Amino acid sequence: MAERQGAMTEAVYYILLSLKTPNHGYGIIQNTLEITKGRLELGAGTLYGAVNTLLERNWIRLYSEDKHSRKKKQYLITEQGNAALEEEIKRLEELLENGRNIMCTETGREEKHEKI
Amino acid sequence: MRKFKLFFDKEKEEEWLNKMCRQGWGMTNFFMGVYTFMPCAPGQYTYQVDLPDLQAGTGGRDQRRRDYIEFVESTGAEYVCSWVFYMIFRKETCKGNFKLYTDPESEIKLLERLRRLFLIVGLIEFFLSIFQTANYINYVRNYWSPDFLENIVMFLNLCPVYAFTITILIMIIRFTRKINKLKLYK
Secondary structure, X not given: OOOOOOOOOHHHHHHHHHOOOOEEXXXXXXXXXXXXXXXXXXXXXXXXXXXXXXXXXXXXXXEEEOOOOOOOEEEEEOHHHHHHXXXXXXXXXXXXXXXXXHXXXXXXXXXXXXXX | OEEEOOOOOHHHHHXXXXXXXXXXXXXXXXXXXXXXXXXXXXXXXXXXXXXXXXOOOOOOHHHHHHHHHHHHHHOOOEEEEEEOOEEEEEEEHHHOOOOOOOOHHHHHHHHHHHHHHHHHHHHHHHHHHHHHHHHHHHHHHHOOOOOHHHHHHHHHOOHHHHHHHHHHHHHHHHHHHHHHHHHHHO
């Protein structure tokens, strides 16, 4: 990766997670719905655009193509995709940690103020 | 049943198609502003008008079109028809929500595609209106009719092309505003 990696969109993040095992478009939508407990339903246009971008970046690759089935194209995450995902998780962890630390000390301070 | 209607705003078009569907008329075809409707159960479908990104994907243009349609259909929707760069899809309401673009990033890209298309059409219309105006001025100069009304009528003939150009300009401004708003909240 030549460029510094920016924050992933939710769609990209969940597509990559859904492609840890080979999956087709509809499967990605279903898996995302499932692991976000129904919060995130990817639209077909959004998914199509994101999958094509990821293919261009070589973060995912075509796994199999079934000419007879409608759900014909299956995709799979690549090593590069995996690395990007790991980096993103590290970034998200840092975000969470900083957020929790600062928010917790703030509530702690507020409580102290209340005691005084 | 057939109905003639012109839309510039695809969101208004979707609203209208969904309203027609609630009244038991499911849209099945479109040609030159004429919408064909077939009877359906009231509210059976949800419609979406799309301007897909056909630069994406592999293979020739036709292949990419087919790929895209197949992809959308694999998510439980149904391809209805297409018109030049536009495509219309519908999904049975009982099968759940139907929205093609669900995040600000892809919505911005869609709006940018729409804006680019309108910009090209708008430019053509703009030059056409200048050309026609010049023509009119030339004509009036050479053959100024003693009948004042005739000149007015001739001028009125120019109005549709002006109205069209102005509408497209307004749409371009609207797209830009929507894009900026989405970028702000992204």
